[in-house]
Amino acid sequence: MYIWKCWRDSRARFVTYLILVSLACAVVIGIAAKMGGPAAFQRGPDGTGVWGLWAFGGRILLGGVLAVIILFGALSLGAGVIGEEFKEKTLWFVFTRPRSRRVWVWTSWFVGGCELLVVILSAVVGVYTGLTYLSGYMYTWRLLATVLPLFVAALAVYTMAFFLTAVSRSGENGFAWGEGILLIDLLLPLALYYWRIKVSSVFDVMHDGCAWAVGPASAFPWRLVIICVVLTCALLLGTQILMERREV
Amino acid sequence: MSELAIRTNKLVKIYSQLRAVDELSLNVPRGGVYGFLGRNGAGKTTTLRILLGLARPTAGDATVLGFAMGREQVAILERTAYVSETKTLYGALTARQLVRFTQSFYPHWSSEAVAKYARTLEIPMDRPFAKLSLGNRTKVCLLLALAQQADLLIFDEPTSGLDPVGVDEFQRVVAEDLAGEGRTVLISSHQLADIERIADWVGLIDHGGLLLEARLDDIKSQFRLITAAGTGLPQGKSADIVSVNSDGDFCKYVVRNNAEAFAAELRSQGATVTDVSTLGLREIFLELVRKEELCTSGNAGEIAVPASLPI
Numbered sequence: 001m002y003i004w005k006c007w008r009d010s011r012a013r014f015v016t017y018l019i020l021v022s023l024a025c026a027v028v029i030g031i032a033a034k035m036g037g038p039a040a041f042q043r044g045p046d047g048t049g050v051w052g053l054w055a056f057g058g059r060i061l062l063g064g065v066l067a068v069i070i071l072f073g074a075l076s077l078g079a080g081v082i083g084e085e086f087k088e089k090t091l092w093f094v095f096t097r098p099r100s101r102r103v104w105v106w107t108s109w110f111v112g113g114c115e116l117l118v119v120i121l122s123a124v125v126g127v128y129t130g131l132t133y134l135s136g137y138m139y140t141w142r143l144l145a146t147v148l149p150l151f152v153a154a155l156a157v158y159t160m161a162f163f164l165t166a167v168s169r170s171g172e173n174g175f176a177w178g179e180g181i182l183l184i185d186l187l188l189p190l191a192l193y194y195w196r197i198k199v200s201s202v203f204d205v206m207h208d209g210c211a212w213a214v215g216p217a218s219a220f221p222w223r224l225v226i227i228c229v230v231l232t233c234a235l236l237l238g239t240q241i242l243m244e245r246r247e248v
Numbered sequence: 249m250s251e252l253a254i255r256t257n258k259l260v261k262i263y264s265q266l267r268a269v270d271e272l273s274l275n276v277p278r279g280g281v282y283g284f285l286g287r288n289g290a291g292k293t294t295t296l297r298i299l300l301g302l303a304r305p306t307a308g309d310a311t312v313l314g315f316a317m318g319r320e321q322v323a324i325l326e327r328t329a330y331v332s333e334t335k336t337l338y339g340a341l342t343a344r345q346l347v348r349f350t351q352s353f354y355p356h357w358s359s360e361a362v363a364k365y366a367r368t369l370e371i372p373m374d375r376p377f378a379k380l381s382l383g384n385r386t387k388v389c390l391l392l393a394l395a396q397q398a399d400l401l402i403f404d405e406p407t408s409g410l411d412p413v414g415v416d417e418f419q420r421v422v423a424e425d426l427a428g429e430g431r432t433v434l435i436s437s438h439q440l441a442d443i444e445r446i447a448d449w450v451g452l453i454d455h456g457g458l459l460l461e462a463r464l465d466d467i468k469s470q471f472r473l474i475t476a477a478g479t480g481l482p483q484g485k486s487a488d489i490v491s492v493n494s495d496g497d498f499c500k501y502v503v504r505n506n507a508e509a510f511a512a513e514l515r516s517q518g519a520t521v522t523d524v525s526t527l528g529l530r531e532i533f534l535e536l537v538r539k540e541e542l543c544t545s546g547n548a549g550e551i552a553v554p555a556s557l558p559i
Contacts, residue, residue: 001349001352001353002349004349005338005349008340088337089334090337090338092332095300095302096300096302096325096328096330096332098322098323099325099353245304247297247302247304248297248302
């Protein structure tokens with residue numbers, strides 16, 4: 001029943017998120033089709049794909065524009081799914097029901113995680129379907145496989161917002177702190193690149209994953225994916241320990 | 249099975265410099281209604297929060313319904329219903345949705361109780377919680393607690409916001425339905441008159457420590473107000489003399505235990521004892537808390553805090 005309650009709390013955010021992602025998909029696919037022209041329908045150098053449009057759609061759309069929307073949406077979901085309890089001051093009620101606190105933490109995290117997966121699946125399937133329709137060519141399964149890096153990266157950001165909300169006892173603060181960290185994570189590698197120092201960000205997981213999907217020469221970013229998974233587990237465990245010890 | 253529903257052993261809770269609960273040893277017997285009294289900031293709510301696992305004690309331990317606090321918290325929560333003093337629930341949910349949500353946690357949930365109390369407490373079941381008046385919010389919280397069929401019900405300021413009809417109905421439910429079924433009800437409240445009507449036992453705390461814990465009838469039979477007239481009447485307090493108020497040749501003594509012996513002593517000193525009367529819970533509460541105030545303001549440690557009454 002708590003799943004229902006979490007879904008009820010987060011559904012408005014989820015629907016908004018889904019609409020934003022769908023709109024971004026539609027707009028960018030439209031631009032891709034318009035700007036790509038004949039080049040958009042050329043085959044790729046290895047003959048495996050309709051390179052121009054797919055490269056644009058796969059790499060730029062999924063790994064670029066949508067990735068940013070997905071990351072900030074994940075922040076919002078992570079802060080919201082647990083933030084409602086703080087906002088409504090209902091933790092006393094939740095924590096006096098006969099369930100261990102870890103159940104509450106994992107259930108709310110699970111609901112938001114499922115919503116995140118649905119958004120990312122919709123984005124990827126939307127892009128895949130849109131590009132297939134426009135190019136008349138079905139690309140490889142690799143584009144669908146971009147769900148993994150996109151989801152893993154978004155899940156890490158989502159769990160970070162979840163953790164920060166638990167730390168700050170406020171969804172607004174959790175989101176704001178998460179936004180700050182995410183911006184630093186996105187901008188710091190750019191700044192360090194000036195000194196030829198290469199640092200990966202969560203954005204790289206998504207971008208590299210998408211680059212792998214459309215460019216057979218690129219390697220799948222396994223290392224970054226594993227780092228994201230470990231980070232997610234650590235943050236979730238941290239939230240659980242925090243909430244188990246939290247005084248209400 | 250333990251005879252006690254709640255037993256705390258030297259419970260301590262310290263918030264930075266404040267000792268909110270100070271070596272509190274409560275013994276709440278099973279069955280009946282226990283009034284948990286104290287001033288604002290006395291440590292009542294903190295104690296309840298510790299018992300329910302919402303706060304962790306700095307020291308000490310406790311058992312609730314025979315289960316160890318902390319280690320067996322889920323077992324405690326399965327058998328305990330709690331209404332917080334804040335009365336905050338999910339604002340967007342109606343009482344009906346809150347009932348549906350809450351009942352999923354309790355195997356012994358009573359839908360009959362929901363129907364019965366929703367009717368008797370006149371709860372608007374289909375209005376969002378956020379749009380309810382404070383009184384109706386309190387009623388919804390009470391409804392959710394009552395339907396759990398819990399062995400122990402803990403109410404923190406349960407009548408706040410209730411109108412007189414609601415208060416009366418609540419008292420009737422506690423006295424007839426809950427106590428009548430052998431459940432244990434612990435009520436933390438400032439409404440002494442309400443507690444006096446329904447409580448079997450009373451625990452009084454101040455500055456986080458227990459001042460008094462006994463059956464209400466015993467307390468009322470042990471405390472007496474003695475009015476005496478004469479010159480040179482004793483002004484000092486002792487363990488039995490809770491307070492002395494002199495006005496000219498008249499003195500009023502609040503005495504715990506041995507009131508008749510003290511009256512006889514006054515007479516032997518030439519005083520005229522004009523009246524020996526019983527005290528209500530409110531008067532006893534005020535006298536004990538004032539005495540504690542005198543003891544602790546600048547004299548901490550010099551005068552022993554009164555121990556529990558013999559039961």
